Amino acid sequence: MTETNTLIPLKVHGVLVDPNTDTQIVVLRDEKNSEVLPIWVGTAEGTSIRLALENVIPPRPMSHDLICSFASHLGFTLNKVVITEVKNNTYFSTLFLSKDDLEKTIDSRPSDAIALALRCQCPIYVTPEVLERRGGEDLDTWLSKLDQKGSEQSEKTDI
Amino acid sequence: MLNQMNVRGLLFDPYNNAYIVILRDEQNSDMLPIWVGKAEASAISFALEQIAPPRPMTHDLMKTVLDNMDAKVISAVITDLKDNTYFAKIHLLFGDSEFTVDSRPSDAIAVALRTEAPIFASGEVLHKQNSEELERWLENLKPEDFGKSDI
Numbered sequence: 001m002t003e004t005n006t007l008i009p010l011k012v013h014g015v016l017v018d019p020n021t022d023t024q025i026v027v028l029r030d031e032k033n034s035e036v037l038p039i040w041v042g043t044a045e046g047t048s049i050r051l052a053l054e055n056v057i058p059p060r061p062m063s064h065d066l067i068c069s070f071a072s073h074l075g076f077t078l079n080k081v082v083i084t085e086v087k088n089n090t091y092f093s094t095l096f097l098s099k100d101d102l103e104k105t106i107d108s109r110p111s112d113a114i115a116l117a118l119r120c121q122c123p124i125y126v127t128p129e130v131l132e133r134r135g136g137e138d139l140d141t142w143l144s145k146l147d148q149k150g151s152e153q154s155e156k157t158d159i
Numbered sequence: 160m161l162n163q164m165n166v167r168g169l170l171f172d173p174y175n176n177a178y179i180v181i182l183r184d185e186q187n188s189d190m191l192p193i194w195v196g197k198a199e200a201s202a203i204s205f206a207l208e209q210i211a212p213p214r215p216m217t218h219d220l221m222k223t224v225l226d227n228m229d230a231k232v233i234s235a236v237i238t239d240l241k242d243n244t245y246f247a248k249i250h251l252l253f254g255d256s257e258f259t260v261d262s263r264p265s266d267a268i269a270v271a272l273r274t275e276a277p278i279f280a281s282g283e284v285l286h287k288q289n290s291e292e293l294e295r296w297l298e299n300l301k302p303e304d305f306g307k308s309d310i
Contacts, residue, residue: 042198043197043198044196044197044198044217045217059244060244060246060263061261061262061263061266062263063198063199063202063217063218063221063266064217066221066249066260066262066263066266067217067220067221067224069260069261069262070221070224070225070228070230070251070260071224071228073251073253073258073260074228074230074251074253074258076228090214095224097224097227097228099228104227104228106220106223106224106227107215107223108215108220109214109215109216109220112215112217112220
C-alpha cells in the first residue's frame, strides 16, 4: 500500500482560509497539476504549514521546528511522508524515519506530516486509493471560488 | 539553582486573548505564569486532564517520535526570561549521551507532561518575574475568567 512505485508525489500548492469555519485548507497538487487534494486542518497547523512554505523563520521554534530539531540532534532523517488512507472524512498519514539501518514508521495526522515534510525537505506522497476516494469533479471550481473569497485573508498563499 | 515546578492549571487571559500556564514550586512559595497560545494551551490541557484524542495531536506525535528513536526526556527547564519571552530547554537521553534542545516553554511543558518528566525553572527566572505585578493582575480577575473556557 505504501510501495513507492505506486505512490503519487504531491507538492503543497498553498494554504487557504475557509471563511465558513475556523479551519484552513492545505491544497496539495501532483506534478502535472492534474490532481488536487484539499485537506482541512486546524488554524495552528495551517499557520505552521504556511510559515514553512514561505520560508519564514519565527523568532522562537514552533512545535514542528522542535520535532525537526530532535531528529537532527539525534541523527534521524525523515525520508518521506505518505498520506495513506481516508476514513469518515479523516485522512491518515505515515512518517518514515531512519537512522543508519534502523527504519521506523509513525502514524500521524496529515497536517503534522506536511508541516514536518516541508521543514525536513522530504517528499510528500499519496496512495492512489486516497486520490480515487477523494472524488468530486467540481473540486477545482469550488476551490477557485474559495481562493477568490479567501484571497483577502491569505494573499501570499497562492504560490 | 533549579527549582522543580508543578503545573497547577491554565487560566484564560481575556485581556490578551491568550492562556496562562501557572507553574508553582513544590513549597508553593514561587509562582511562574507563562502566557501561551491557544493551540499550546490546548496541548497542555489535554495532558493535564489525560484526554486521549482520536488522532495524535502534535505533542503526542512528538512523544511517539522520541519513543521510536529510543530517546528519553530527562527534564524540561525554563531557563531564561528576556523581553517578556521565556526560554526553555528539553534535556534528552539518547544512547549514552545527553542532548539539550532549545524550545518554547509551552512545547517543553506539553512534552514533559506526556513523558512524565520533571519540569524545572532556574532561580534566575523566578527572580526576574515580578510576582507582585502578577498578584495584582490576578486580583482583578473575575470568577468567570477561570474554568475550561473554549480550548
